[in-house]
Amino acid sequence: MRETAPKLTPEQYERNFADIAPPLTRQQALLEGARCLFCYDAPCIQACPTRIDVPSFIKKILTGNLKGSARVILSANILGQSCGRVCPTEVLCEGACVLNREGEKPVEIGRLQRYAVDYVLENNIRVLHAGARNGKRVACIGSGPASLGCASELAQRGYEVVIYDKNELPGGLNTYGIAAYKTRAHESVREVKLVEDLGVKIHQRVEVGRDISLSELEAKFDAIFIGIGLGETWALDLPGEDLRGAFGAMDFIERTKKEPFHKVDVGKRVAVIGAGNTAVDVATAARRLGAEWVAMIYRRGEREMPAFKYERELAQKDGVTFMWNTQPVRIVGNGVVEGLECVRTRLHGDGRRARVEPIPGTEFTLPVEMVVRALGQQPVLELLRSVSGILIKDDCVVVDPDTGQTGNPKYFAGGDCVNGGKEVVDAVAEGMKAARGIDAYLRRAS
Amino acid sequence: MADLSINLAGIRSPNPFWLASGPPTNTGGQVMRAFEAGWGGAVWKTVGEPIINTVSRYGGIDLGPQKLMGLNNIELISDRPIETNLREIAEVKRRFPRHAVVVSLMVESRREVWHDIVKRTEATGCDGLELNFGCPHGMSERGMGSAVGQVPEYTTMITEWVKEVARTPVLIKLTPNCTDVARMAEAAAQGGADGISLINTLNSVMGVDLDTFAPRPAVRGWSSHGGYCGPAVKPIALHMVSACAKRVRIPISGIGGISTWQDAAEFLALGATSVQVCTAVMHYGFRIVEDMIDGLANYLDAKGFASVNDLRGRALDNVRDWGELDLNYKIIATIDPAKCIGCHLCYVACEDGAHQCIEEYPAGGNGGMRVPRVIEDECVGCNLCALVCPVESCITMTEVETGKSPMSWNDLMKQGGQSPGCALPSGD
Numbered sequence: 001m002r003e004t005a006p007k008l009t010p011e012q013y014e015r016n017f018a019d020i021a022p023p024l025t026r027q028q029a030l031l032e033g034a035r036c037l038f039c040y041d042a043p044c045i046q047a048c049p050t051r052i053d054v055p056s057f058i059k060k061i062l063t064g065n066l067k068g069s070a071r072v073i074l075s076a077n078i079l080g081q082s083c084g085r086v087c088p089t090e091v092l093c094e095g096a097c098v099l100n101r102e103g104e105k106p107v108e109i110g111r112l113q114r115y116a117v118d119y120v121l122e123n124n125i126r127v128l129h130a131g132a133r134n135g136k137r138v139a140c141i142g143s144g145p146a147s148l149g150c151a152s153e154l155a156q157r158g159y160e161v162v163i164y165d166k167n168e169l170p171g172g173l174n175t176y177g178i179a180a181y182k183t184r185a186h187e188s189v190r191e192v193k194l195v196e197d198l199g200v201k202i203h204q205r206v207e208v209g210r211d212i213s214l215s216e217l218e219a220k221f222d223a224i225f226i227g228i229g230l231g232e233t234w235a236l237d238l239p240g241e242d243l244r245g246a247f248g249a250m251d252f253i254e255r256t257k258k259e260p261f262h263k264v265d266v267g268k269r270v271a272v273i274g275a276g277n278t279a280v281d282v283a284t285a286a287r288r289l290g291a292e293w294v295a296m297i298y299r300r301g302e303r304e305m306p307a308f309k310y311e312r313e314l315a316q317k318d319g320v321t322f323m324w325n326t327q328p329v330r331i332v333g334n335g336v337v338e339g340l341e342c343v344r345t346r347l348h349g350d351g352r353r354a355r356v357e358p359i360p361g362t363e364f365t366l367p368v369e370m371v372v373r374a375l376g377q378q379p380v381l382e383l384l385r386s387v388s389g390i391l392i393k394d395d396c397v398v399v400d401p402d403t404g405q406t407g408n409p410k411y412f413a414g415g416d417c418v419n420g421g422k423e424v425v426d427a428v429a430e431g432m433k434a435a436r437g438i439d440a441y442l443r444r445a446s
Numbered sequence: 447m448a449d450l451s452i453n454l455a456g457i458r459s460p461n462p463f464w465l466a467s468g469p470p471t472n473t474g475g476q477v478m479r480a481f482e483a484g485w486g487g488a489v490w491k492t493v494g495e496p497i498i499n500t501v502s503r504y505g506g507i508d509l510g511p512q513k514l515m516g517l518n519n520i521e522l523i524s525d526r527p528i529e530t531n532l533r534e535i536a537e538v539k540r541r542f543p544r545h546a547v548v549v550s551l552m553v554e555s556r557r558e559v560w561h562d563i564v565k566r567t568e569a570t571g572c573d574g575l576e577l578n579f580g581c582p583h584g585m586s587e588r589g590m591g592s593a594v595g596q597v598p599e600y601t602t603m604i605t606e607w608v609k610e611v612a613r614t615p616v617l618i619k620l621t622p623n624c625t626d627v628a629r630m631a632e633a634a635a636q637g638g639a640d641g642i643s644l645i646n647t648l649n650s651v652m653g654v655d656l657d658t659f660a661p662r663p664a665v666r667g668w669s670s671h672g673g674y675c676g677p678a679v680k681p682i683a684l685h686m687v688s689a690c691a692k693r694v695r696i697p698i699s700g701i702g703g704i705s706t707w708q709d710a711a712e713f714l715a716l717g718a719t720s721v722q723v724c725t726a727v728m729h730y731g732f733r734i735v736e737d738m739i740d741g742l743a744n745y746l747d748a749k750g751f752a753s754v755n756d757l758r759g760r761a762l763d764n765v766r767d768w769g770e771l772d773l774n775y776k777i778i779a780t781i782d783p784a785k786c787i788g789c790h791l792c793y794v795a796c797e798d799g800a801h802q803c804i805e806e807y808p809a810g811g812n813g814g815m816r817v818p819r820v821i822e823d824e825c826v827g828c829n830l831c832a833l834v835c836p837v838e839s840c841i842t843m844t845e846v847e848t849g850k851s852p853m854s855w856n857d858l859m860k861q862g863g864q865s866p867g868c869a870l871p872s873g874d
Contacts, residue, residue: 034510037836040794062510101787101812102837 001245002336002369004265005290013261016288017180020314021085021111029115033061036107039098044109047096049429050077050149054093054109061116069116071127074194077432078128078152079145081121081191082174083425084114086182088277090310092425121190130199131158136442139164139221141208141383144172145424146227146415148195149431150438155198157439162221163200166207172229173416174424176254179281181288185257209383218410222445223438226384226397226406226413227431230377230421236273240331241373249274249282249374256285267370270294271340272320273328275304279374280311280320286370287318294320295366299327299345299356306352327358331371339365376421387411396420403437404430412438448746449753450486450739454697454719455615455640457574459546461486462714462754463738466643466701466722467550467576467619470732472524474534478541483732484739487546488538489643489722492523492578493531493567494552494590505652505663505672516678517725518650520663520670522584523552528566536570546720548617552578552590555600557607564611574614576699577604579630580621580646583672592646595621598633605637615640617699620690623649627686628693635694642690643699643722645683647673676725677703684716688765691717705734707741714754715761773858774850777843778825779803779832783810785840786817792831792841793818800830 008016024032036058044054053072060069073080089095089110097106120127136159140147143165151161169175171188178188196202206212217224233248235241245267255264266289272282275298286294296315298305301324305312315322325345332339344362347354379395389408391398397406397413404412414430416422450461464487465471465480472491480488499521509515524531531549539547549572553559567575578585579595586593594600601618608616618634620627622645631642649671652662661669683702691698700718704710705726713721726734742754751757781792781804788811796804803824811817820831832841 031511037789037791039789039791041790043788098787098789 001265001267002333002338003268004369005268005292007262008290010262013289017261019085020181021108021114023118024108024111024115029061029112032108033058033112035099037098043096043098044093044107047092048076049092049423049425050083050432051429052076052080052093052113054113057116058107058109058112061112066116066119067125067127070120070125073113073117074120074128075156077425077428078148078194079174079191079424079428081114081117082145082178082183082188083428084110084112084117086174086178087423087425088308088310091308121194126197128152128156128194128198130155133160134158136160136223136446137162137221138223138225138438139217140225140227141165141217142172142227142229142415143167143170143192143202143204144227144229144415145174145427146229146417146431146434147172147225148192149428150225150227150412150414150435151200151431152195152198153432153435154438155195155200157435159439161200163195163202164206164208164212164217165202165204166211168204170202170204172227176257177250178257178424179253179285180256180261181284209386214386222410222442224411225404225431225434225438226387226411226417227415227427228380228383229416229427231380232378233373234375234378236328236373236375238328238330240333240337243331243333243337244335245333245337245369246331246371247373249278249372250377252282252372253278253285256289261289264289266291267337267368268292269366269368270370270372271297271328271366271368272372272374273297273340274374274376275300275322276306276374276376277308277311278376280307280315282372282374283315283320284318286372287320291370294318295323295368296320297323297326297328297340297342297366299325300347300352300354301325304347304352304354327356328371329358329363332365337369337371339367340371341365377416379417384417394420399434400437402433403440404434405437405441409441412441447743448751449755450743450746452486452719452754454546454699455574455617457487457546457548457615457641457720458544459486459720460544461739461742462710462718462720463735464488464546464548464699464720464722465727466724467491467578468724468728469521470724470727472526474538477534477538477547480727480732480735481538481542481545484735485545485732487548487573487720489548489550489576490531490535490572492550492552492581493528494523494563495554496525496527497522497584499525500665502663502665505669507652507676507678514676514725514729516650516652516674517676517728518647518652518663518672518674520583520665520672523550523578523581528563532566532570535567535572539571539573546574547572548574548576550576550578550619552581552585555589555594555604560604560607561611564608568612568614572614574617574640575608575612576617576619576643577608578619578646579604579634580619580644581673582621582623582647582649583670592621592623595619595630595646596624598629601630601633602637605634605639609638617641617643619646619701620644620686621646622682622686622702628689631690631694631696635696639696641697641699641719642694643701644690645679645686645702647675648679648682650674675703677705679703680709684712687713687718688716688762691759691762692765705729707738707745710738711742711745711757712761714757715759716765717759717762719755719758767856769856769859770854772852772854774848774853776846776848777827778822778846779820779827779829780842780844781818781820781831782840782842783807783817783819784812785837786811786815787837787840788815788817789836790818791834791836795830795834800828801826804831
């Protein structure tokens with residue numbers, strides 16, 4: 001990079017990336033839990049993709065039955081701890097809390113959930129148990145939330161499950177792709193142990209299709225679950241994307257999760273292209289790593305911004321500049337990024353479908369040393385295309401919505417590769433649904 | 447502003463708020479600070495032969511985030527020498543001549559011992575005596591406290607002994623740990639008591655430590671039943687005060703879970719002349735009396751009562767035997783779908799805990815939300831749904847005109863009628 005932001009002290013990094021929602025103390029948990037009305041047929045349950053019985057786990061916190069509380073959570077969602085930290089609760093459980101309708105602050109369900117699961121993780125208490133082995137074997141490709149959800153559910157139903165994953169650490173995007181102030185990589189990895197405790201074998205650094213073939217998997221396993229998520233960040237197809245200092249969002253986030261913060265170089269001035277939740281993760285991470293000026297470049301307007309309100313407020317609080325109706329034209333530089341040339345736009349039509357028209361003569365160049373594309377991720381098509389019968393539509397694997405079964409009956413799929421990129425909790429829910437689908441399929445077959 | 451001053455059997459105080467006999471009235475320093483804070487009177491912590499206390503002494507029960515919904519203690523009467531107490535009482539009385547200083551007494555059940563303590567105590571210039579026939583723990587094992595208050599004959603006898611020599615009004619503090627507290631009130635009146643105070647604390651074990659199996663409050667792993675008080679006991683106290691007020695003519699000082707002016711006003715409305723407070727002061731300090739006075743005065747003004755005495759007994763006549771209640775009075779619940787927040791607590795309460803008269807009404811609420819709806823023909827008007835609803839005035843109980851004139855169970859029996867529940871089907 002032409003000019004990197006000055007490094008911070010270790011204390012500054014830790015402060016900047018400290019838990020944005022710190023763990024609750026016992027007293028806080030009891031006070032917050034007591035606010036729950038214990039609704040019957042509660043809307044927070046309906047709002048959770050994994051249907052965690054929220055009033056029940058909160059009641060158990062209040063009675064001091066933390067083991068039981070964690071069981072309620074984990075039996076519905078093996079990544080209940082992560083989800084308590086990374087879920088956009090404002091649009092899920094907490095958004096549905098009836099207290100909102102009374103004009104009150106909703107119960108902090110996410111933090112209470114983390115409180116309960118932290119207890120069993122920290123004290124090594126097992127709350128889930130593997131079912132008696134039924135002799136059937138299932139392979140999961142990828143060790144992200146979808147596969148972990150699928151594997152844990154299958155293991156509890158008596159299946160022998162083996163997970164193959166190409167990365168060094170398990171957990172997929174939950175380990176590598178979540179803003180560090182929401183959760184750290186080691187915490188995601190710690191949670192994976194819950195799945196291993198159920199007897200699930202996880203093989204890291206094994207890439208299916210390269211280190212082990214699909215035909216080998218098909219021969220060894222009765223069913224295969226695909227939870228490979230998505231791949232690289234989409235390219236912009238702009239001149240200058242190959243300059244040093246131009247990154248994809250996922251690569252950048254991954255470095256903040258894999259490496260010590262002081263080893264992650266960041267430009268003094270940074271342009272983030274895109275205005276979704278991932279773009280916010282990038283922009284806030286850049287600021288917290290010490291970048292002096294960070295702008296989010298979005299070709300549509302403020303109203304069209306796809307990031308959740310909570311995420312957008314985070315960016316605002318971090319002092320990120322929003323540049324609406326601004327479209328990147330090319331990345332300028334000689335070997336290294338020196339600037340981002342943009343043009344102003346106007347919209348024809350409404351919302352995110354509106355046609356974007358650059359306004360000629362409004363070109364300008366932002367002097368930046370770093371440009372990060374945050375435009376969503378590309379599908380991993382090679383592997384998917386090598387499975388016969390699997391249908392891909394709009395870059396997503398087509399599955400039976402009730403069972404997660406693909407066009408090839410032996411293959412099931414869930415998570416980002418099916419939904420195009422949603423939340424951790426959606427991936428877990430789809431993985432678990434596929435597990436039930438696999439169970440029904442293999443019962444029928446036997 | 448309404449006149450808050452009272453005169454209870456000759457004991458005058460600038461307002462009806464007295465500190466009950468207990469830890470807050472243990473010393474002259476405390477009582478004087480209390481008077482400065484606004485308390486109208488104080489019943490001195492029970493004076494008698496000094497005792498030895500245990501540690502710990504108190505146990506609490508919380509309700510969710512609300513601390514000390516209930517408090518219990520195994521503390522005994524004053525552990526200070528009688529002379530020290532009497533000297534401080536005299537000093538307080540000298541400094542606060544217009545405040546009520548009542549001295550709680552408990553000594554062994556011998557006539558001359560009672561005579562002696564009464565004379566010595568009255569020499570302080572105190573305004574009255576309160577005989578502690580109520581303490582349910584410790585002292586009762588030694589034949590004092592509730593051991594006296596649970597036997598009407600003892601209550602009458604000792605009251606008579608005291609009245610033989612007392613020159614100031616004598617109140618008898620009654621224990622709720624008996625089958626019929628009004629019978630004890632009668633016994634006190636029969637002995638010549640000038641008034642009664644109730645309720646003293648209820649026998650209780652506060653809980654068990656599930657790791658050590660030590661009951662609370664624990665004294666080296668053991669406990670003993672203690673006296674229970676605090677907001678949790680208020681309904682019991684209200685009943686007992688009203689029962690006594692209906693039975694005896696002597697004035698009553700109401701005690702039991704009073705924390706606010708509303709609590710106090712309810713006791714007054716059921717027949718009490720003054721109220722006594724202890725747990726709330728132990729929790730929050732003497733300062734709580736400020737809002738008690740302010741709130742009560744504002745309430746009286748708003749109601750147009752010139753004096754707090756106009757409130758006394760206002761609700762007493764409305765406490766009746768069940769057999770007098772109108773069986774033809776009908777109310778039903780109405781749920782306001784615009785206020786409903788969709789917690790469905792009323793639904794499950796009625797379905798599982800009452801009479802199955804609420805149904806789910808899909809898309810009946812705000813923004814097409816599913817809300818519960820009362821099946822009016824089935825509703826028995828029990829109140830449960832309105833009690834569990836977390837939203838103010840979302841569920842209201844509305845009177846339904848039945849066209850029938852009032853009819854109580856007693857009326858029905860007088861007319862030789864039959865219980866509707868026992869009526870045989872007519873066959874047509």
